[in-house]
Amino acid sequence: MRVTLERSNLLKSLNHVHRVVERRNTIPILSNVLLKAAGASLEMKATDLDLEMTEATPAVVERTGATTVPAHLLYDIVRKLPDGAEVMLKTADDGNSMTVISGRASFRLQCLPQSDFPELSAGSFSHIFRIDSSVLKHLIDKTQFAISTEETRYYLNGIYLHTIESSGQLSLRSVATDGHRLARADTEAPAGSEGMPGIIVPRKTVAELQKLVDNPDIAVTVELSDTKIRFTIGSVVLTSKLIDGTFPDYQRVIPTGNDKKLTIDRQTFSQAVDRVSTISSERGRAVKIVIAAGQVTLTVNNPDSGSATEEIAADYESDPMEIGFNARYLLDVAAQLTGSDARFLLADAGSPTLIQDTSDEHALYVLMPMRV
Secondary structure (H helix, E strand, C coil): CEEEEEHHHHHHHHHHHHHHCCCCCCCHHHHEEEEEEECCEEEEEEECCCEEEEEEEECEEEECEEEEEEHHHHHHHHHHCCCCCEEEEEECCCCCEEEEEECCEEEEEECECHHHCCCCCCCCCCEEEEEEHHHHHHHHHCCHHHCCCCHHHHHHCEEEEEEEEECCEEEEEEEEECCCEEEEEEEECCCCCCCCCCEEEEHHHHHHHHHHCCCCCCEEEEEECCCEEEEEECCEEEEEECCCCCCCCHHHHCCCCCCEEEEEEHHHHHHHHHHHHHHCCCCCCEEEEEEECCEEEEEEEECCCEEEEEEEECEECCCCEEEEEEHHHHHHHHHHCCCCEEEEEECCCCCCEEEEECCEEEEEEEECCECC
16 A cells, blocks of 8 residues: 555544544554555544444555554654645555655554454445434534433433424434433434434444534435444544433423423523532532522532522512522533523422523423432
8 A cells, every 4th residue: 555645634534533443442453543545535444343433535546455553643643743744654565564654754553454454334224314414413412411421321321313293393303311401402304314213322423423513514414223323424424333222201301380480691690600619519519599589599508618609680470499400410501502591490399490492492401400
């Protein structure tokens, strides 16, 4: 293999694929990126056996071929080369090493044979549809913060993606929950998604996808089956296994009878929660919220360091009440809201609270209260 390409193109593609590679691997080949030179491009592929990312970048191919080299090492070398540099990659005749040449710098990397590189066989996909990257980004951004990190409840370690009919219209919906909070976002179901199975996209896949859908003008092709999902975003192809489990019936925890309505300035509320939670020893400490006509009082008590109180104006006309929430969860939800106001629909101190975005009717959040 002998190939020459611009540093910027090589770095961009390596930046995408090398993130899939785990830093610590018991299987040496999984630390490597597969490089395949053919036609007028260099294709790169990385996998952790659950997730596979492929990207092709333009290159001058003098001699076709393929090999695998340590992904993070190659990325670090290319990252440190000067802007505008040209990079040549060439393998030794015996195939055991590859030389990276740029200007007067030269690096020799150990190779492992291409034949050892695992293939994440995708099988056949039952459903295929196209969705704007901005719409997919909305579904992910609004819900990913609520994904559980608790490995024992593995079926909560991802975003539940499914179609649902509401008000006579079919919607594509994303849901995430960790048992303490829930986030839900909807969009109009794209053509081809009808009848798709409800799937759980793993947390790591969601995180990689989030970084790839930052260009709002690209349409994403989504192919899926019961066990796999594949996203094609421009020159990047992301294939992932799905979480094999049953997502809980989230509809049961979304309250429908919460009749106490609190409307509050989102930014003022978020900043006040951030300030009073400073007094607690950890971000997860409860904030007590005392709600009365026209105002909300936030209080945090910490036996070790003291207490904090702040009052803010609010629109509220129901009976006064007290309720407690995890400060970090409140801030996480507030960060997702885009409207100037946040709307809380409350029942009592022990029941789930519904939070709505005043400028996005397709997203909603549920928070479980804490004892204070």
